[in-house]
Amino acid sequence: MRKLSEHAAANRRVYFIAVLAVTLxxxxxxxxxxxxxxxxxLQPLTIDTDPENMLAEDAPVRVDHDRLKKVFGLHEYVVVGVVNDSHPQGVFNPEDLANIRxxxxxxxxxxxxxxxxxxTVQGRVVSEDIIAPSEVDNIETSGVGAVDFSYLMPSVPETQAGAIRVRERAQSIPMYDGTLVGENGKALALYIPITHKKISHAVEQKLRQQIAQFEDTGATYHITxxxxxxxxxxxxxFFQMAVSAPLAMLCVFLLLLYFFRNVKLILFSIAAAMIAVIFTMSLLVVSGFTVHIMSSMIPIFIIPIAILDDIHILSDFHDRYTPDKPRIEIIREVMGELWRPMLFTSLTTTAGFASLMLTPNPPVQVFGAFVAIGVLAAWFVTVTLRPAYLMVVSEKTLAKFGAGGSAGTDRPGSPLARGLRATGRFAGRNGKPILAATAVVIAFSAWGITKIxxxxxxxxxxESDHEIRVADRVINDHFAGSYMAYLQLRPAEGADTNSQPFKQPDMLRYLAGLQRYLERDVATVGKVSGLSDIVKTVHRELLGNQQAFRIPDSPQAVAQTILTYENSHDPDNIxxxxxxxxxxxxxxxxLNSGDNKDMQKVVQAVRRYMTDNPPPAELERTWFGLTYINLVWQQKMVTGMAEALLGSFAVVLVLVTVLFRSPSWGLLAMVPLTATVVTIYGIVGWVGxxxxxPTAVLSSLSLGLAVDYAIHFLARSRQIFQRTQSWAETLPEIYEEPARAITRNIIVLGVGFLPLLASSLVPYKTVGTLISAILVLAGLATLLILPALIDQFPNHLFKKEMRHESRANAPAGGAAAGARRR
Structure with missing residues (x-):
């Protein structure tokens, strides 16, 4: 790498043109x-935010979902809840019903x-399947043995009594009570089926435009x-990322300006980050990959990462620069000292992100692969164009730069420099208490992890005050629930059953019993609808009395109710x-909750009921629906990220072991990272x-980043020890320029992700908060735990760096031994 930097410095025009040409x-x-x-x-930019695509296209749950939706003629729904708290009858008044129509x-x-x-295909509202007062049937007796099917609201009622009659009719039909009409009898919901989820936002916007034209009646409309x-x-x-990415760039620029107080030098840092981002995102599009929820965050990750190596080069160049020394010699010295830790950290960061390709989630795989590519692109740009840029910058620009100029936070008396010296002295004198405190924190955090x-x-x-969240709360407070899940039941292969099992009274009673159990005993189940509801309702109206609201006793009577239902306006609903x-x-x-833990409780409840109450014939269960898909991909995410975390940890451990050529140093490099991840996720468990x-993904993301500090700390420690032959002399020196560069990287990474907190989207806030916490804590752990550990075993750790005569005379005992040698 040193030769590459020297070659770029000598042939700077070629490198500048080549990098810019490829990127452009x-x-x-x-x-x-x-x-x-x-x-x-050519490949166009394609955007996909469907969580269903967190699973592979051939995932069984997706295949079942698509197949069974067609089998049962089902669609996804846009749900519109209408509430009027100012009218004594709620929305059941002529004015609101006219607007709803x-x-x-x-x-x-x-x-x-x-x-x-x-x-290009056409997505549309499936008008024939809309669930609304004017679109569904009222089922009402017209005499013994006869049922009248008329629309629930064939026209807008002109009187208040007519509006109330619409409500009463709906409440008498199980399929509508709690679904179409709110449980308090004052709210109403519309269920608008769509042929494709991609049009749901457009449908929402058109509905809001229509709602905006209504005169104010006191009603509020909630769409979810x-x-x-x-x-x-x-x-x-993408609006949020369009805000967050420039904010991240601005934060990084201001931090570098504070650190180095030289605009022209740090503008290159920003340019290098932009080149890495543009190169990576353009390559993603050109390669035909879709921009998903995860890949939208690629720029916010690359921007701070792209700056890290540059900070080390600028810091070391600052300490060595003098006007009377040829710049090429300074660059040769800087890159000679930094090439190894910079290469190590770039490779481990790349490996950490690339390990996400082990997950079963395609968008996470793409994210990991392209951030890894972006890290390598940033490394190449930094080690080639930064030396080239330093060769062409004017003497005037460097007039106040360097140790002689004492610019920025590199001056010996700066607060940062004094604080780091104090940290070094504290770590050197309190090794055992630091390690004991670390062990206590890890144990307490491990307990917290069990509570996750x-x-x-x-x-x-x-956010909780976002109109989507508000609508969700209002609709699920008033109605049975806006989250749909479906359960297919069919006779198991080889089961002894009738050729039409679900026309049999005993099977329909079993279904009705399962429905009652779920509605009664599972808190999140607001309502379960099935064929038994249609049969019981029509049977009641055929006989004209409430006592007949039950499953008939014979298959022939069941068939009669179904035949009667075929006279309705939309018999295909069956x-x-x-x-x-x-x-x-x-x-x-x-369901009144879309949380996957609540969906899991429903799945478990059905399994328990069918085990404790065997059906008339053995049945197979198949779940489908978006709420169930969310449960499956979350489970896949957890197991996949756990595998990725273990795989990433193993890869990074092997990599640092090979790079350091020592298992001891490899394990040592992983200690701050391990302590940090355990602590952060322990806190996640303790706070609930x-x-x-995003929380699952961050466990793997943090590995490749947080280990960088330890690699720089250990690599520079070995370099300095090779010269000083004393840990006691190495320790204070490592807390000079190397620690300042590491600390600046800690600050840049920690602050670089904080602009995500400006987002109104919770996953971005979570990523910003947790990854900043992980990176800052990992930096602090590096500066405190590593010297404490090294102090316990300096002779073992530095045996390859110790010269023969020093090794022969070396006394045992860490820093004290070093002090005696000094």
């Missing part, structure tokens, strides 16, 4: 593909062109649902709950923070 070329290719998406060989009509015609798998939350997150994601609870919910990706051969049944669960997507 990639950027133009990415832009051309996006502007001309149909052009051959108008909103329903506006929704019917919504169509949008979207891109799916590179093809998992498709809306996921699509809205995508709409806001895996949980996530796309709705919670927004196929949402069974198949035409009545060989499968589908239960539609409405859910182990969600």
């Amino acid at each position: 070329g990639l950027m133009l290719l990415a832009a051309a593909g996006t502007l001309f998406p149909r052009a051959p060989l 108008q909103l329903t009509e506006a929704a019917k015609g919504l169509k949008f062109d979207i891109t799916v798998d590179g093809e 649902g998992l498709p809306v939350a996921e699509d809205r997150f995508g709409a806001e994601m 609870q895996v949980n996530d919910n796309p709705i919670r990706w927004f 196929w949402n709950f069974t198949t035409p051969d009545y060989g499968r049944a589908n239960l539609w669960l409405q 923070k859910d182990y969600d997507m």
Whole structure:
């Protein structure tokens, strides 16, 4: 690497032109593909924020979900809740019902062109399946043995009594009570099915435009649902990154300006970071990869990482620079001392991020791969163009730079320098107490890790006062639930059953019992709808009395209720709950929570019920729906990130062991990182923070970054010891320029991610908070724990650096031995 830097310094024009040409070329290719998406060989920018794609396309749960949605004619829903707290009858008044009818009509015609798998297709609202007062049937007796099917609200009622009658009709039908009409009888919900989730945000926006035209009646309209939350997150994601990335760049610039007080020198640092970001993101687009939730954060990771090596070069150059010494010689000395730790840290950071490719989540794999590429790009730009730039910068620019100029935080009397000297003295004198305190913290944190609870919910990706979150709370307070999950039941292979099992009274009673159990005993289940509800309702109306609200006693009577239902306006609704051969049944669960831990409780409750209460024939269960998919990908995320963490730890350990050529030094480099990760995740467990997507990912992200400090500290310690032959003399020297460079990197990385806190999206805030905490704590652990550990075993650790005569005369005992040698 030293030769590469010298070659770049000597051939600076070639290197500048080559780097800029490659970066600009990639950027133009990415832009051309996006502007001309149909052009051959070019790849357009594609954006995908669907959490479903955290799983591979052939993942069984995705295959089942897509297949069973078609089998039962189901769609994803945009849910609109309408609440009027100012009217004594809530929304059941002529004015609000007129607006709801108008909103329903506006929704019917919504169509949008979207891109799916590179093809332009039309996404639309499935008007025939809208659940709204004017679109669903009222089921009412018209005499013994006859049932009348008329629309629940065939026209807008002109009187208050008519509005109340709409509510009473809806409440008498199990499929609508708690779903269409709120449980308090004053709110109403519309369920607007869409052909593709990608249009949910566009549908939401059109509905809001229509709502804005209504006269104020005191009603409030709340739009939510998992498709809306996921699509809205995508709409806001890039706006947030467009704010956070420049803020990160500004923070890094201001920090470097404070450290070095030289605008022209630090402008190169910013330019190098921009080149690395542009190169990486352009390569991602040109390669045909989709920009997902994870990959949208690539720039915010690369910006501070790209600065780290540059800070070490500037710090060392500062200490060595004098106007009367040839710059090429200074650069040769700087790179000769720094090439090894810079290469080590770049390789370990690359390995740490590349290890994310071991996870089963495609977007995480892409994120890890391209951040690794960005780290290598930043390393190359730094070790080639920074020496080249230092060769061409004017003497005037360097007039107050360097040890003689005493600029910035490198002056011997600066607060940073004094604080680090004090830290070095404290670490050297209190090694055993530091190690004892570290052991206590790790033990306490390990206990906290056992309390971590895996949980996530796309709705919670927004701040608590965001309109999506507010809508979610309001709708789930008033209705059975806006989170949909579906359970297919079918006879097990080889089971002894009727050819039409779900037309049999005993099987329908079993389904009804399962529904009652879930609604009664599982807190998050607001309602379960199934074929048994249709059969019981029609049977009641056929016989004209409430006592008949039950499953008929014979298959023929069941068949009669179904035949009667075929006279309704939309008889195909029955196929949402069974198949035409009545060989499968589908239960539609409405949950008032989308947390995957709550979905897991539902799955466990069904398993427990069916074990304790065997069905008439053995049944197979298949779960599907977005809420269940979220549960599966979260479980995959946890197991995948645990595997990635272990794999990353092993890779980094082997790498630093090989680079240091010593298992002892390799293990030593991992100590601050290990203590930090255990401590941070112990705190997560103790404070009750859910182990969600960003929290899971950060465990692996931190490995490649946080180990950098230890590598620089240990590499520079070995270099200095080789010259001083005394740990007691090495210790104070390591807390001069090397510690200042490490500390500046700690600050740059710690502050560089804080702009994510400016986001209104919770995952970005979580990433910003946790990774900043991890990186700062890892830096502090490096400056305190490593010297304390080295002090216990200096003769063993430095035996390769000790000259023969020093080794023969070396007394035992850490810093004290070093002091006697000195």
